[in-house]
Amino acid sequence: MTPSAIASVKTKPAGTGAGPGGAPGRRGPGTVTALRGLAGLAGLVAVLEALPHTGVVSADYLPPASEIGRTLWHLLAENAFWTALADTLTGWGLGLAIAVVAGVVAGVVIGSVPVLRAVTASTIEFLRPIPSVALIPVAVLLYGTDLESTLLLVVYASFWQVLVQVLAGTQDVDPVADDTARSYQLGRWGRVRYVLWPTALPYVMTGVRLASAVALVLAITAELVIGSPGLGHEIAVAQNSGAVSRVYALVLVTGLLGVAINLVARAVERRALHWHQSLRREG
Amino acid sequence: MRRRILGLAIAVVTVAGAAGCGSSSAGTSGSSASGSGKTTQVKVGIVPIVDVAPLYLGQKKGFFSSRGIELKMESAQGGAAIIPGVVSGQFQFGFSNTTSLMIAQTKGVPVTSVANGSATTGDTTTDISGVAVKKDSPVKSAKDLAGKTVAVNTLQNIGDTTVREAVRKDGGDPSKVKFVEMPFDQMPAALDGGQVDAAWMGEPALTIAKSQGARVVASPFAETDPKLTLATFFTSTRLTKEDPDLVKKFAEAMAESLAYASAHKDEARQILTTYTKIDGDVLKNLTLPSWPAEYDMASLEKLASLGEQDGLFSDKKPDLKALFQ
Amino acid sequence: MTVLTAGRRILLLLGMPAVLFAVWWFATADSTDVYFPPLSTILRKFGEVWAGDRLTADILPSLLRLTAGYLLAVAVGVGLGLVVGMSRVVRDVLEPVLELFRAVPPPVLVPVIMLFAGIGDTMKILVIVSGCVWPILLNTVEGVRAVDEVLSDTCRSYGITGPSRLWHLVLRSASPQIVTGMRQSLSIGIILMVISEMFAASNGLGFTIVQFQRTFAIPEMWSGVLLLGLLGFVLSLLFRFAENRALAWYHGLRRAQRDT
Numbered sequence: 104m105t106p107s108a109i110a111s112v113k114t115k116p117a118g119t120g121a122g123p124g125g126a127p128g129r130r131g132p133g134t135v136t137a138l139r140g141l142a143g144l145a146g147l148v149a150v151l152e153a154l155p156h157t158g159v160v161s162a163d164y165l166p167p168a169s170e171i172g173r174t175l176w177h178l179l180a181e182n183a184f185w186t187a188l189a190d191t192l193t194g195w196g197l198g199l200a201i202a203v204v205a206g207v208v209a210g211v212v213i214g215s216v217p218v219l220r221a222v223t224a225s226t227i228e229f230l231r232p233i234p235s236v237a238l239i240p241v242a243v244l245l246y247g248t249d250l251e252s253t254l255l256l257v258v259y260a261s262f263w264q265v266l267v268q269v270l271a272g273t274q275d276v277d278p279v280a281d282d283t284a285r286s287y288q289l290g291r292w293g294r295v296r297y298v299l300w301p302t303a304l305p306y307v308m309t310g311v312r313l314a315s316a317v318a319l320v321l322a323i324t325a326e327l328v329i330g331s332p333g334l335g336h337e338i339a340v341a342q343n344s345g346a347v348s349r350v351y352a353l354v355l356v357t358g359l360l361g362v363a364i365n366l367v368a369r370a371v372e373r374r375a376l377h378w379h380q381s382l383r384r385e386g
Numbered sequence: 387m388r389r390r391i392l393g394l395a396i397a398v399v400t401v402a403g404a405a406g407c408g409s410s411s412a413g414t415s416g417s418s419a420s421g422s423g424k425t426t427q428v429k430v431g432i433v434p435i436v437d438v439a440p441l442y443l444g445q446k447k448g449f450f451s452s453r454g455i456e457l458k459m460e461s462a463q464g465g466a467a468i469i470p471g472v473v474s475g476q477f478q479f480g481f482s483n484t485t486s487l488m489i490a491q492t493k494g495v496p497v498t499s500v501a502n503g504s505a506t507t508g509d510t511t512t513d514i515s516g517v518a519v520k521k522d523s524p525v526k527s528a529k530d531l532a533g534k535t536v537a538v539n540t541l542q543n544i545g546d547t548t549v550r551e552a553v554r555k556d557g558g559d560p561s562k563v564k565f566v567e568m569p570f571d572q573m574p575a576a577l578d579g580g581q582v583d584a585a586w587m588g589e590p591a592l593t594i595a596k597s598q599g600a601r602v603v604a605s606p607f608a609e610t611d612p613k614l615t616l617a618t619f620f621t622s623t624r625l626t627k628e629d630p631d632l633v634k635k636f637a638e639a640m641a642e643s644l645a646y647a648s649a650h651k652d653e654a655r656q657i658l659t660t661y662t663k664i665d666g667d668v669l670k671n672l673t674l675p676s677w678p679a680e681y682d683m684a685s686l687e688k689l690a691s692l693g694e695q696d697g698l699f700s701d702k703k704p705d706l707k708a709l710f711q
Numbered sequence: 712m713t714v715l716t717a718g719r720r721i722l723l724l725l726g727m728p729a730v731l732f733a734v735w736w737f738a739t740a741d742s743t744d745v746y747f748p749p750l751s752t753i754l755r756k757f758g759e760v761w762a763g764d765r766l767t768a769d770i771l772p773s774l775l776r777l778t779a780g781y782l783l784a785v786a787v788g789v790g791l792g793l794v795v796g797m798s799r800v801v802r803d804v805l806e807p808v809l810e811l812f813r814a815v816p817p818p819v820l821v822p823v824i825m826l827f828a829g830i831g832d833t834m835k836i837l838v839i840v841s842g843c844v845w846p847i848l849l850n851t852v853e854g855v856r857a858v859d860e861v862l863s864d865t866c867r868s869y870g871i872t873g874p875s876r877l878w879h880l881v882l883r884s885a886s887p888q889i890v891t892g893m894r895q896s897l898s899i900g901i902i903l904m905v906i907s908e909m910f911a912a913s914n915g916l917g918f919t920i921v922q923f924q925r926t927f928a929i930p931e932m933w934s935g936v937l938l939l940g941l942l943g944f945v946l947s948l949l950f951r952f953a954e955n956r957a958l959a960w961y962h963g964l965r966r967a968q969r970d971t
Binding site for chain 2: 161163164239243244245246247248249327328329330336339340341342343344345346347349350
Binding site for chain 3: 135136139140141142143144146147159160164165221222223224225226228229230231233234235239241244260263264267268271275305306309312313316319320321323324327328335338350354357358359360361362364365
């Protein structure tokens with residue numbers, strides 16, 4: 104029996120008919136998706152451009168999109184901007200990697216051993232809601248404004264995202280599949296590999312996607328508050344200088360960074376889960 | 387070393403051994419090697435605001451490098467991040483307002499101020515901070531602030547104590563002023579939107595608000611004391627014992643920088659463009675602080691007694707002699 | 712599965728926290744470090760700080776804002792998630808925009824929210840919503856997308872459409888994932904509650920902790936961090952209780968599958 108056969112016990116082989124929201128036409132759904140996404144973003148830009156003109160808010164505090172765009176254009180010509188971007192991405196990437204590895208390992212171990220799960224549940228619930236921002240003095244105390252400070256906050260915040268998803272995933276293991284695996288004499292590792300992991304994978308991927316966004320938010324926040332170099336620090340300097348348009352341009356960059364990160368995460372997810380129900384019908 | 391172990395123990399407990407963030411950075415840079423002819427790297431925790439211009443100017447002019455100090459600025463958003471960094475030795479020096487330092491001292495945080503930072507201009511019409519109101523506001527002077535909501539950047543700190551003093555001196559009831567906290571840069575919008583009646587702002591927010599039509603009704607710093615010492619550079623008491631030579635050199639370089647900045651205000655204004663994004667008319671029009679080379683102890687005593695009055699120090703008295711060396 | 716006696720249950724619940732606290736206690740017992748005070752000091756402060764007036768003056772307003780923000784986030788997240796999850800077109804159009812907003816860190820989003828919502832409770836509730844909504848939204852979308860095709864086809868052939876399809880099929884099948892999202896949002900909500908109170912606040916749990924931090928009342932600050940953890944713990948217990956009732960059918964199904 105192949106691993107995917109066990110996994111598909113849960114995701115029953117479905118008909119081939121396109122679902123209610125199925126892809127219109129087989130040719131280039133990627134292009135259509137991209138165009139629709141761009142349309143959505145264009146709508147947002149239009150609203151941003153219009154808002155200051157309607158008088159709801161003053162252009163002094165929320166500049167129109169065109170002005171933000173102009174500032175962004177100047178920003179792109181600055182070396183310091185690219186250095187900051189690289190710094191932020193470093194903190195984000197390293198932090199996320201540590202959090203995902205730690206979260207998946209801890210989640211699989213805890214999730215597959217019922218006793219461990221029971222013992223750690225209360226501690227996890229206790230530690231999770233402690234805001235990373237409350238750890239800022241600790242981070243500075245230990246690491247100053249170095250990268251490690253950012254990492255501490257990023258890892259702390261995104262670790263829980265992954266862990267909780269992995270735990271939810273391990274709980275979702277289909278008992279029938281698990282029993283089947285047992286009757287095929289699969290050992291603990293085999294069951295983790297062929298039953299638990301495929302079931303948990305969609306949850307893991309959602310967790311990674313959530314964590315990648317949270318990690319970005321925390322990387323920027325840490326830079327903003329602690330002052331480690333990066334986009335967040337640039338935002339802080341712009342705020343302190345009252346450079347409103349620059350603040351928004353930088354915020355826009357973090358937003359776009361989020362979009363890009365999500366696109367990548369989605370692509371990875373698609374590849375990892377090509378067999379899963381939620382993605383199957385989109386071909 | 388003990389601190390590091392203790393800190394790690396707590397970090398491990400907090401993170402429950404799960405995150406496993408390796409703490410590879412065992413060596414703190416820039417420790418006590420300040421022998422003659424040798425260059426010591428010194429990290430200074432600062433807030434990237436107008437007040438620290440002399441530090442940057444002094445760095446540019448070589449007042450620090452000539453004393454074997456290689457400066458590295460570490461900018462943070464406020465004392466909450468700077469003071470722990472200095473105490474733990476991540477930064478050798480830090481920049482803080484004097485009220486925060488007094489609070490820190492009364493709470494047993496081992497810090498000592500070693501060089502002056504900035505002071506009020508002493509001019510009650512053009513100071514580096516001011517209470518701004520909308521053009522058509524009924525508030526005409528400080529006493530009218532009673533019963534109004536005033537924004538300050540940090541509650542229970544130098545802003546609200548000096549605003550209260552300005553109200554008191556103008557004959558109003560300071561206990562009736564309601565304070566809310568928000569960052570300087572958001573104050574012009576909050577003022578304009580009517581979310582607060584008045585806002586105590588520092589530069590460059592004050593200049594920006596004025597250019598948008600706001601009216602300044604009080605200059606709390608200058609009204610509290612025309613020589614008020616606002617902020618200073620400080621270090622940990624440990625460093626003053628372990629490396630008095632470095633501390634002395636830093637203080638000397640700082641004094642020279644302050645004197646130079648006072649004599650060359652245009653250069654000081656220009657250096658702002660290197661570490662802030664202030665430009666155009668705002669850069670031209672903003673008010674620079676005074677940069678005397680020495681503290682004004684009388685003004686600090688005044689500030690301490692105001693803090694005591696407002697209950698900032700929880701029944702203790704700051705020891706100014708020990709704090710401002 | 713072994714049946715846990717009440718005693719073992721409590722041991723499991725409190726065992727690990729007790730061990731961690733013991734480690735903390737002994738590691739800091741004779742600490743003279745300002746920033747890492749002995750746990751005994753922190754616990755002593757805990758009673759002093761939080762038992763009196765602060766219960767109604769700070770904790771209560773925070774909890775009310777948290778509840779309002781969280782419930783609003785659930786409503787928006789599930790509602791929007793259903794729409795986005797069921798329509799490919801809407802998903803394609805909105806996804807980049809939603810991602811854009813999701814990537815903006817709350818501390819820089821707060822000023823923008825302030826422009827529209829002022830500095831009162833509305834602003835703080837919206838800040839909580841702005842962070843809480845994402846896990847719920849994302850999980851709802853995933854849950855809706857994963858609705859079993861066979862069931863979906865069955866429903867259609869039985870003529871179950873419209874609201875009743877939504878309620879009986881879509882929401883039902885998606886609910887385990889929605890609940891996962893809601894659980895994640897709960898702790899994010901507490902974090903956002905703290906962040907929202909860092910701006911233009913004059914009361915609240917987060918506000919008080921930040922004030923402690925800033926005025927170097929370090930034992931008090933740690934007691935606040937402990938309280939936040941405790942709050943999260945209690946809320947998650949409540950949540951699990953509610954979840955067990957709401958998802959009884961799902962857990963029952965799992966058990967039934969296990970037993971056969």
